[in-house]
Amino acid sequence: MTTAIREQTVGEVLSANGVSRRTFIKFCVSTASFLALAPGMGQVIAKQLLKTKRPSVIYLSFQECTGCLESLTRSYTPSVENMIFNMISLDYDDTLMAAAGKQSEEARDAAIKENYGKYLVVVDGAVPLGNGGVYNTQGGKSAVQILRDTAKGAAAIVCVGTCSSYGGLPYANPNPTGAVPVSDIITDKPLINVPGCPPIPAVITSTLVQYVTLGVPALDAHHRPLAFYGNTIHDRCYRRPYFDVGKFAKTFDDEGARNGWCLYELGCKGPTTYNACATVKWNEGTSFPIESGHPCLGCSEPSFWDRNGSFYAPLAAGLIGSLAPAGEAAGVGAAVGIGAAALSRLRSRARTQSRAAEKTASKED
Amino acid sequence: MSARLSDIPVKIENSGNGTVGGGLIAILREISEMLERLSRYDDTAAIDLRTLPFSPADYQRLREFLGSGEVEITLKVDGTSRVRETGYAGVWWVEHRNPDNELLAELLEITNIPEIIVTSSDEITRSASQLRERLALHSAGGNTP
Amino acid sequence: MELLEFARGPALKVALVVFCFGVLWRLVGTVLLRYHRHLSEPRDGYFKAFMLGLLVGGSRSWPHKQYIKRTGYGEALGYAYHIGLFIVILFFAPHVLFIKSLFGVSWPTLPSGIVTIIAVLTFTLLLAVLFRRLAHRVLRRLSNFDDYFSWFVTTLVIVTGLMATAHFGARYETLLAWHILSFDLLLIWYPFGKLMHAFYIFPSRIINGYFLARKGAPS
Numbered sequence: 160m161t162t163a164i165r166e167q168t169v170g171e172v173l174s175a176n177g178v179s180r181r182t183f184i185k186f187c188v189s190t191a192s193f194l195a196l197a198p199g200m201g202q203v204i205a206k207q208l209l210k211t212k213r214p215s216v217i218y219l220s221f222q223e224c225t226g227c228l229e230s231l232t233r234s235y236t237p238s239v240e241n242m243i244f245n246m247i248s249l250d251y252d253d254t255l256m257a258a259a260g261k262q263s264e265e266a267r268d269a270a271i272k273e274n275y276g277k278y279l280v281v282v283d284g285a286v287p288l289g290n291g292g293v294y295n296t297q298g299g300k301s302a303v304q305i306l307r308d309t310a311k312g313a314a315a316i317v318c319v320g321t322c323s324s325y326g327g328l329p330y331a332n333p334n335p336t337g338a339v340p341v342s343d344i345i346t347d348k349p350l351i352n353v354p355g356c357p358p359i360p361a362v363i364t365s366t367l368v369q370y371v372t373l374g375v376p377a378l379d380a381h382h383r384p385l386a387f388y389g390n391t392i393h394d395r396c397y398r399r400p401y402f403d404v405g406k407f408a409k410t411f412d413d414e415g416a417r418n419g420w421c422l423y424e425l426g427c428k429g430p431t432t433y434n435a436c437a438t439v440k441w442n443e444g445t446s447f448p449i450e451s452g453h454p455c456l457g458c459s460e461p462s463f464w465d466r467n468g469s470f471y472a473p474l475a476a477g478l479i480g481s482l483a484p485a486g487e488a489a490g491v492g493a494a495v496g497i498g499a500a501a502l503s504r505l506r507s508r509a510r511t512q513s514r515a516a517e518k519t520a521s522k523e524d
Numbered sequence: 525m526s527a528r529l530s531d532i533p534v535k536i537e538n539s540g541n542g543t544v545g546g547g548l549i550a551i552l553r554e555i556s557e558m559l560e561r562l563s564r565y566d567d568t569a570a571i572d573l574r575t576l577p578f579s580p581a582d583y584q585r586l587r588e589f590l591g592s593g594e595v596e597i598t599l600k601v602d603g604t605s606r607v608r609e610t611g612y613a614g615v616w617w618v619e620h621r622n623p624d625n626e627l628l629a630e631l632l633e634i635t636n637i638p639e640i641i642v643t644s645s646d647e648i649t650r651s652a653s654q655l656r657e658r659l660a661l662h663s664a665g666g667n668t669p
Numbered sequence: 670m671e672l673l674e675f676a677r678g679p680a681l682k683v684a685l686v687v688f689c690f691g692v693l694w695r696l697v698g699t700v701l702l703r704y705h706r707h708l709s710e711p712r713d714g715y716f717k718a719f720m721l722g723l724l725v726g727g728s729r730s731w732p733h734k735q736y737i738k739r740t741g742y743g744e745a746l747g748y749a750y751h752i753g754l755f756i757v758i759l760f761f762a763p764h765v766l767f768i769k770s771l772f773g774v775s776w777p778t779l780p781s782g783i784v785t786i787i788a789v790l791t792f793t794l795l796l797a798v799l800f801r802r803l804a805h806r807v808l809r810r811l812s813n814f815d816d817y818f819s820w821f822v823t824t825l826v827i828v829t830g831l832m833a834t835a836h837f838g839a840r841y842e843t844l845l846a847w848h849i850l851s852f853d854l855l856l857i858w859y860p861f862g863k864l865m866h867a868f869y870i871f872p873s874r875i876i877n878g879y880f881l882a883r884k885g886a887p888s
Contacts, residue, residue, distance in 0.1 A: 170646070180647060181601045184640045185620050189628035191572075198570035198631055202639050391841060405762050405780035424766055431673065431842040444626055466674050474845070475763035476770030478678040485685040492690035496697025504703045 170209035172245050183209070186242050190365050193439075194376075194386045204372045208246060214371055215270050215278040217309055218252035221295050221302040222329040222338055223284030227320035228254055230357035231364070243364045246371060247279070253297065264298045267309070275312040279370065282306065282341050285322040285329040289337025306344055315349040315375060316341060319363055321458055324352035324381075331464035342382070349375045352382040356458035359439050362387045381461065383433065392429035392447075392455045395437035398422065411452070422449060426471035428457030548582055552589065558634040559614055568635035574627075590615060597641060603628075607638050673842045676849035684853035691860025696868055712885035725878025726871050743805075746798050753791030757784055757827070785834055788827060795824050819863045825851040 167175075173183055187208065188201030196204075220228070231243075232255070249255065250270035256263055270278060284302075287294035292301030300308075310316060318341050321327035329338035342350055353366050366384050369376045376384045393399065401407070401421040408415035408422055421427070429437075432455050436447040448455055456470050457463045468478045551571065558569040573583075591611030599605040603622040610617055616633040618640070711718045732744045758764055762778040769775040799820055802808050829851045831837075833844035858864065 174646075174650070179601060180644055181599060181605075181640050185601050185603075185605055185628070188631070188640075189620055192574055192629035192631070198572035199568070201629070202570075205639075393841070394836075403781050405778055407762060423762070431845070443622075443624060461671070466671065472770065473763070473766040475766040476677070477681050477767060478674065479682040479685065479771075482685070482771060484682060485689045488686040489689035489693045492693030493697045495690075496694045496699075497701060499694070499698040500701030503698075504701075507703045 167213065168210055169213055169246050172213065173209070176245055178242070178245060180209070183242070187368075190368050193361060194365050194369055196369075196373075196386075204368070207372055211371075213246060213248040215250050215274040216247045216281060216367075217250060217267060217270055217278055217313075218255075218281045218283065219302075219305060219309060220253055221282065221284030221286050221306070221323070222336065223320065223322050224328075225254060225283075227283050227355075227357040227363070228252075230360050231319075243367055246368065250278075260298070271309060271312050277314050278312065279367075280309055280313040280316045281319055281367075282316060282323040283319045285326045285338035285340060286344055287329065287336035287338045289335070294336040303344060306341065310345045310348055313348055315351065315370065316345060317351045317353060317366065317370065318342075318382075319353050320358060321354040321356045321463065324354035324383075325461040325463075327356065328464060330462065350382050351375060351378065351384065354381075354383060354388075354459040355434060356456075356463075358459070359387075359435055359441065361439055362435055379433070383459075387435040387439075388433040388459065390433065390435075390438075392432045392434060392437050392449070393427075396429055396449060397437070398449060416452060419452075422452075422454040424473050425454045426467075426469065426473055427454030428460070428463070428467060428470075428474065429455040430474055432457040432460050434459040547576075548585055548589070551576065551586065555612075555615060555632065555634065559612065562614055562634050562636075568633070570634065571632040573630040573632060587617075590617070599640065601640075605640065607641060671842070671846075673846040673849070676846040676853065680850060680853045684856035688856040688859055692865070692868060695860055695865060699869070700872075707880070707883060709883070711883040713882075718879055718882040721882035722875045722877075722879030725881070726875040729874050729878070743801060746794060746801065750791050750794035750798060753787050753794060754823075754827075757788045757791060757830075760784060781834070785831070788831055788834075792824065792827050792831065795820065795827065799824075815862045818858065822851065822855040822858050823864070826855055 170180070170183075173180075184202060184205045187205035191201030191204060192198070218228075251263065251267040253259075253263055256266065258266055284295075286292075286302045286306055288303060292303040295302040297305060318324040322329060322338075323341045326334075326338055326340045329336060330340065342352075351366060351370065353363055355362070362384075366376065366387070369384070369386075376386060379385055379388055381388075393402070396402075398419060398421045401419075402423055406415060406418075406420040407424040408418075408420045409424055410416065411425065416425075423430075427449065429449065436455070437449070440447045440450070454470070457467065460466075467474070468476065472478075554571065558567075558571075561567040561569065593609035593611050593613060595607075595609040597607040599607065603620070604625065605621065606617075606619045608617045608619075609615070610632075614634060614636065616635065616638050618629075618631045618633050618638055620628040620630070622628055732740050756779070759776075760779040761784040762781065765775050765778050802812055802816065802820075826848065829844065829848035832839075833841060833848045836844070838844065839847075855864070
């Protein structure tokens with residue numbers, strides 16, 4: 160049954176599902192514009208996709224909260240975001256698939272076998288390595304084992320969400336399960352990270368569309384598609400003019416906060432966070448966190464839970480905990496200073512005395 | 525009182541005397557070149573209006589400069605799409621909106637007719653067979669359609 | 670750990686420890702040095718001598734009328750870039766937040782645009798200062814590694830700060846990390862080089878003034 164569907168082209172599946180060719184062209188043109196691809200690319204993508212066989216996709220869920228999948232499947236215009244499910248053959252996703260237990264594991268193994276070397280692996284969640292990986296097992300196999308087995312024949316891996324991209328919440332200090340990102344385990348496959356907690360649904364979809372049609376997109380140093388992670392939130396923030404003129408909210412209920420001034424002083428991580436929230440926004444363009452009056456947490460950056468001290472500490476703040484060591488150093492410095500001065504006084508006195516002694520000696524002569 | 529985006533004082537650059545600015549000239553030159561290629565070699569092309577570093581005033585001026593032509597088509601495909609011919613035949617202003625009427629994409633297409641309007645042969649084959657089936661059904665039943 | 674985290678965390682901590690240790694060492698060590706014993710009575714009493722000493726602390730900070738033609742340019746440069754530095758350090762919002770995170774005190778700030786302009790001016794002045802040091806025959810011979818390195822760390826902090834503000838040359842987090850690292854470097858160098866003058870300058874002027882006033886020298 161799965162085989163028959165997989166053999167169909169995208170066009171056939173679309174028309175079987177009542178999606179018109181025009182709807183699909185519109186989707187592709189919008190996605191291409193969204194991806195900042197060359198104009199005209201949308202129609203090329205549409206034409207190409209309508210004819211191509213749908214690629215097999217295996218979606219693995221490890222240490223995660225399913226928020227990323229929720230982000231993707233529960234978006235407000237499911238007709239657009241769910242278009243992706245017409246363009247790929249989702250052969251394994253333990254959350255979405257009807258099959259369970261043994262049948263679902265068989266479906267995965269079958270997909271791997273049939274599409275060896277060609278399928279795409281999407282990973283959601285960090286991978287625990289502690290105690291031999293017992294903290295996450297499925298069907299008697301550890302997450303790390305499943306990942307290694309599945310990745311072996313993959314054409315590429317897409318990490319959806321901060322957990323699979325950088326470790327995310329499970330990776331945060333003290334990391335009791337020994338969680339690591341996918342990139343720590345699989346190093347020999349093309350890797351695309353789509354971080355965020357969760358990522359913007361359209362960003363997930365568009366990245367998959369781009370991969371399916373044009374291959375691995377241009378990536379930054381953290382393997383993120385530059386089309387979405389090329390600018391900081393701060394660069395594109397509508398409150399940026401307030402930053403530039405120095406108008407800041409100091410607390411969450413002061414005049415500045417009510418007037419919608421810059422949230423830098425309240426700990427906004429916008430300046431060091433690369434994501435598309437400020438332009439694409441959330442919930443079908445309604446808003447993004449800063450627009451709702453809360454500073455950016457930096458959820459699409461590595462170790463965002465631990466690295467900035469606190470979500471509410473400004474970026475300019477020092478991360479030294481307490482000044483006590485500096486105070487102690489000052490004390491030690493003062494002591495050394497006293498010692499040095501004492502030594503100098505002793506020497507100086509000794510010199511004076513020896514000079515005086517010389518004088519009396521010469522007088523006696 | 526909450527501040528709106530429009531409350532932030534942004535000065536719109538304006539050349540003032542009704543002439544077209546440098547950025548606009550560049551785009552118009554590009555369009556003219558694309559038109560030339562279309563007429564000579566049948567090469568279609570497109571410009572993504574959302575990626576242009578245009579101020580609202582530039583945008584308005586481009587719209588005014590290109591004007592409007594004879595054709596205006598509204599498509600109902602998962603929201604509204606509008607395809608308008610500009611005053612220059614072969615230059616089409618295409619707007620795609622979602623069901624909430626938010627702009628998804630806005631392009632200038634330089635082509636005989638935008639791809640999204642043309643009915644594909646697959647669709648024609650399919651609709652021909654659908655119609656045939658329905659007619660057969662009706663003539664078998666002896667009813668008027 | 671990323672570079673920015675390193676700069677804001679461990680590097681800053683080490684720098685502050687070295688800074689506090691070094692400054693206290695040198696200050697206490699100097700203050701407690703043995704002074705020449707003055708056996709004479711002060712001319713106008715201890716109190717007046719001390720007050721005149723304070724006065725000298727101020728009056729020696731202004732060019733002497735007789736030499737103003739020769740020293741005026743250098744002193745004007747010096748004043749200008751010091752004022753620039755103070756404004757940039759004390760009135761740029763992120764700097765005040767940095768100070769607040771360490772000491773818990775804060776004060777109103779200036780718009781970033783104004784601070785940026787002042788920073789650019791200050792940078793230009795620092796270039797002029799370096800040029801003067803190189804072009805001035807006497808000054809050049811008086812200068813050693815300490816002078817040039819102290820100039821370098823100060824200018825480096827300004828340049829990296831401007832680059833971070835303008836997002837020029839690298840990604841913002843990298844530039845910010847460079848900026849903080851260069852400040853960490855400045856803190857470490859501070860007590861051991863001529864930057865220490867910030868702590869020495871007024872006490873030494875006042876003490877000198879006091880000793881001279883004891884002898885009845887005009888302030």
